[in-house]
Amino acid sequence: MTRPEFFYFDLGNVLLYFDHDLAFRSMARIAGIAPQRMRQVVMDTDLQIQYETGLISGEQFIDAIAQSLGRSLDTREMLRAAADMFIPNHQVLPVLERVAGLGIPIGLLSNTCEAHWQWILEQQYPQVADRFEPVILSFEVQSMKPDPLIYQVATEKAGCDPAAIFFTDDRLDNVEAARRAGWQAEPFTSADRLLDTIRGWGEP
Template sequence: MQQTRHPYRKHIFVCTNVREGEETCCSRRGSTKIRDALKRYVKDHGLNDAVRVSQSGCQGLCEEGPNVMVFPEGVWYHHVQMKDVEIIIHAHLEPFKRCEPASAPVAIRAFLFDLGNVLLPFDHMRIARRLAPFAKTSPERLYHMFFESPLQELHDEGKISGKEFYKKSCEKFGLNLSFEQFTEAWNDIFWEDPAMTEMVQKLRARYPVIGVSNTNQLHFDHAREHYPVVREIHTWILSHEVGARKPDPAIYKRAIAAAGVAPQEIFYMDDRLDLVEAGRRLGFVSEPFINAQRLILKLRALGIEI
């Protein structure tokens, strides 16, 4: 078995189960039409690389059907009718559409890339799996404790050092391990995307290429040491150095200054849709990252040779 990142940005499961006899089921309440409408939207808007609509078997909630579940949000819609499809699209899929490039021609003169899940794929769950045995708890529980804790924010904003973060994490989550063991597990989240490394190598010869990331010193130092793409970036603007995390305008202002061009001339790519929207509000040509292939298509559509 191999484990990797989920290949889609959104995965929607529509129950189309048919139950025998007179039993209540989603299929008999019209769920196949709902599935088809969602699939059609995805196809018509060219979102096949990013969004998957799958029919599922019984979700165990037959009386509440038709049932639709959306991931990674973990949202459950029940008693869904055809008129609700638009609401689901608006809530989960339209942000992709709103991020389509402006039709007016723009002259891109600089690039701004996020680090995690753009230049380097990552998975926080790896940390939870590595650290769980030291906390005598499950990886899932540790994951929620860690990544919903304000400690993570303080660390990303550089308000506590790596060593302080380690000490406070041990106290708060009952971890029992050395700092070296902790950093080894903490840093084990990234892996290389060779297509993105090649992309940055090509772009950096012609444009300023700036990195902007919500990250902490432990992760960033590790990424810079082990992944060439990080070293290919001309300038890094990092939350733990600026003392502010995206979407705080302070961090973007630093990035604009580093790019040395007007915001409208910056192509910005992030994996989080709220940050893509924040970039658009600042005037960037802002796109959600799906994969390197889609990025190439977007750049070519903007007249950039790649």
């Protein structure tokens, strides 16, 4: 594997861990229903996909949930409950510093929704704050990994040959899609494993 000119990080389960069950418990408590019922309403339909691809707004997302449950819900309260599910992965900080030390630009490529992204920015996690340019988010480009379009957008934003881009993601299907786009890509299993890969590129 050759040293890249650009490095894209995934967000969920790489920079930040997330727990959907925590979000569903919080949302269910507000709605006065069982967490499993909330999970069914969101995950057993295409609601989450529509929201993460920017096809519906946060207000429309909560309105659809409210309609399914037959009750009124406060949009802001529900969206914050849906977003309060992230835990920073502190072990990845040395990876970010190592890549920056090599002078390799870093970007972010994530399937996420507006509520989650706004919550993450508010928390000012050191794993995320002011580190990435560009930031490619599924809800903004209306395409989710592993769809080829989001990789095409990310390639154009990186401004280099696809073969010069390195990407890590916790999902193998997203890694394989990156390889089909011509990128170098490896699944994220741990910060230590990723550091080993980066050390193989040598010093600046």
